[in-house]
Amino acid sequence: MTKPSAPLDSEHGAAVYSDRVLKIYDRWVLGFSNNYAWKCPTDAVLLPFFRQHLSSNHLDVGVGSGYYLAHSSGQPGQKVALLDLNDNSLRAAGSRIAHVQPSLVRDDVLHPAGALGGRKFDSISLFYLLHCLPGTMTEKARKVLSTLVPHLTPGGVLYGATILGEEANHNWLGRRLMALYNRKGIFGNRHDTLASLQSVLNEYFAKVAVWQVGKVALFRAEMPLP
Numbered sequence: 221m222t223k224p225s226a227p228l229d230s231e232h233g234a235a236v237y238s239d240r241v242l243k244i245y246d247r248w249v250l251g252f253s254n255n256y257a258w259k260c261p262t263d264a265v266l267l268p269f270f271r272q273h274l275s276s277n278h279l280d281v282g283v284g285s286g287y288y289l290a291h292s293s294g295q296p297g298q299k300v301a302l303l304d305l306n307d308n309s310l311r312a313a314g315s316r317i318a319h320v321q322p323s324l325v326r327d328d329v330l331h332p333a334g335a336l337g338g339r340k341f342d343s344i345s346l347f348y349l350l351h352c353l354p355g356t357m358t359e360k361a362r363k364v365l366s367t368l369v370p371h372l373t374p375g376g377v378l379y380g381a382t383i384l385g386e387e388a389n390h391n392w393l394g395r396r397l398m399a400l401y402n403r404k405g406i407f408g409n410r411h412d413t414l415a416s417l418q419s420v421l422n423e424y425f426a427k428v429a430v431w432q433v434g435k436v437a438l439f440r441a442e443m444p445l446p
């Protein structure tokens with residue numbers, strides 16, 4: 221008999237983002253770690269990718285410090301919603317883009333309480349969210365996509381980036397960070413693979429692109445399946 225899998229525990233992947241951690245987040249994660257551990261530079265790869273698909277009706281999920289939105293000029297009449305489980309992240313990101321009056325939505329992508337209601341968006345970003353979540357890529361990505369896809373307009377795009385697991389063949393620094401973060405539950409990505417991400421996206425979308433830069437998987441998905 222197969223054992224039913226335990227419910228995915230969301231707490232650890234979000235709890236670490238205190239005000240103090242968020243203050244150093246841009247320098248430590250987006251500056252140092254992305255360059256030297258994950259080999260996927262923020263300024264040359266991730267920020268241009270974020271900007272490329274940002275629409276005037278956007279939902280950012282797993283907002284952290286709000287760096288990407290703060291460094292994107294936005295479109296005329298820009299509407300932005302921020303969704304996160306952690307109030308500190310929502311506050312930090314929200315205050316950085318206060319000029320666009322973002323709507324702040326506190327909810328859990330794994331166990332949503334329906335805080336987004338019936339709202340729909342032309343673009344949804346999830347940068348560095350999946351690797352923070354527990355469970356296999358198949359389990360967690362299915363939960364996240366079941367939560368988010370109903371909020372994407374038919375012509376919309378869902379896109380993001382996530383640090384891959386051991387298959388990425390991490391360098392010395394990456395292996396140390398992976399071991400520490402997975403032990404503490406800050407990451408849950410030890411077994412995350414590019415192929416499993418691609419295959420879950422294919423369950424929800426007719427048009428999917430997944431590629432790798434350094435140790436990071438980037439993805440873009442369009443044409444949600446009915």
Ligand SMILES: C[S@@+](CC[C@H](N)C(=O)[O-])C[C@H]1O[C@@H](n2cnc3c(N)ncnc32)[C@H](O)[C@@H]1O
Binds near residue numbers: 286352
């Ligand atoms: C590593 S940060 C990513 C920040 C930003 N997107 C970036 O790429 O720099 C992960 C964010 O996801 C949020 N988060 C983690 N688990 C979550 C969950 N189950 N539901 C919603 N947000 C979650 C955390 O609170 C945190 O703000």
